[in-house]
Amino acid sequence: MPCLNPDGTLAQTAHALLTALETAAGTAPALAAQTGMPLWQVRSSLRELRGHDLVEVAMPGAESNDALHRLTATGREVLDLSRRLDG
Amino acid sequence: MSDVPINLPRLGEAAPDFEADSTHGRLALSDFRGSWLVLFSHPADFTPVCTTEFIALAGAAERLSALNCQLLGLSIDSVYSHIAWLRTIEAHFGTAIAFPVLADHDRAVAARYGMLMPGESSTEASRCLFVLDPDGIVRAMIYYPMIVGRNIEEVVRLVTALTTTAAAQAAAPANWQPGEPLLEPAPRTLEGAAIRSPGADWFLQVRLTP
Numbered sequence: 001m002p003c004l005n006p007d008g009t010l011a012q013t014a015h016a017l018l019t020a021l022e023t024a025a026g027t028a029p030a031l032a033a034q035t036g037m038p039l040w041q042v043r044s045s046l047r048e049l050r051g052h053d054l055v056e057v058a059m060p061g062a063e064s065n066d067a068l069h070r071l072t073a074t075g076r077e078v079l080d081l082s083r084r085l086d087g
Numbered sequence: 088m089s090d091v092p093i094n095l096p097r098l099g100e101a102a103p104d105f106e107a108d109s110t111h112g113r114l115a116l117s118d119f120r121g122s123w124l125v126l127f128s129h130p131a132d133f134t135p136v137c138t139t140e141f142i143a144l145a146g147a148a149e150r151l152s153a154l155n156c157q158l159l160g161l162s163i164d165s166v167y168s169h170i171a172w173l174r175t176i177e178a179h180f181g182t183a184i185a186f187p188v189l190a191d192h193d194r195a196v197a198a199r200y201g202m203l204m205p206g207e208s209s210t211e212a213s214r215c216l217f218v219l220d221p222d223g224i225v226r227a228m229i230y231y232p233m234i235v236g237r238n239i240e241e242v243v244r245l246v247t248a249l250t251t252t253a254a255a256q257a258a259a260p261a262n263w264q265p266g267e268p269l270l271e272p273a274p275r276t277l278e279g280a281a282i283r284s285p286g287a288d289w290f291l292q293v294r295l296t297p
Contacts, residue, residue, distance in 0.1 A: 002112045003112075039118075039122065040118040040119045040157060040187075041111060043115075043118040044111065044113060044115070045112065047113070047115070048113060
């Protein structure tokens with residue numbers, strides 16, 4: 001699922017993943033279990049979120065799709081902004 | 088036509104990798120690693136046989152999911168066409184299509200999987216279906232002509248048989264149905280044949296315990 005809606009707001013899946021990563025880093029399988037999203041969808045979304053610099057691999061060099069991911073400063077900022085927009 | 092050479096995947100070999108747009112965003116084959124995958128092509132959106140197949144596949148999705156098997160569709164249509172068609176199916180037939188559908192506009196994936204049959208159509212993919220195991224190895228292939236819809240119950244039976252035989256290290260006989268006995272793999276040595284149960288054919292032995 002594309003992470004950003006056409007109007008630039010966070011898609012539901014992206015919002016759920018960023019929220020899940022807000023308190024602790026997580027792997028794709030762990031995030032799938034936590035959010036209830038299919039694993040393939042989590043992997044695809046993490047790849048896109050990495051492309052937008054909203055999440056990053058926690059251990060540099062470990063670029064595997066199932067590596068530990070964490071929020072970036074931009075990701076945290078976008079998540080906060082998204083919440084403010086949601087009111 | 089894409090410049091990608093037309094190949095035909097082979098049983099027992101790694102499925103060709105890809106990354107393509109879909110109704111659920113950009114998807115790569117590796118996104119499905121760890122689960123069985125039914126990757127299938129259909130000739131075109133908004134066509135009658137394909138619509139019946141999608142409705143039948145949606146009806147089988149839960150049973151396939153219980154087998155740790157995901158569905159992934161593909162056609163040489165745009166993602167906008169896919170979205171419009173899936174919304175129409177839901178609106179007119181009451182069936183939500185939850186599995187993703189690849190928009191293989193440049194035919195790059197179709198070419199890698201031998202889904203293009205120029206003798207049938209120069210503009211559409213044929214009805215090709217691949218079952219990939221959790222490591223991305225091709226375990227089964229089904230090719231149907233454009234004019235005949237696939238038997239989705241057979242697809243479920245095939246996936247059930249593949250997952251069951253993989254777990255049991257056994258083989259499935261003709262017309263096998265879930266719950267029925269499996270077959271011992273044929274011995275590959277004289278010594279292996281000699282230790283088969285007496286009274287049974289050395290090469291065809293039903294497994295008595297699951």
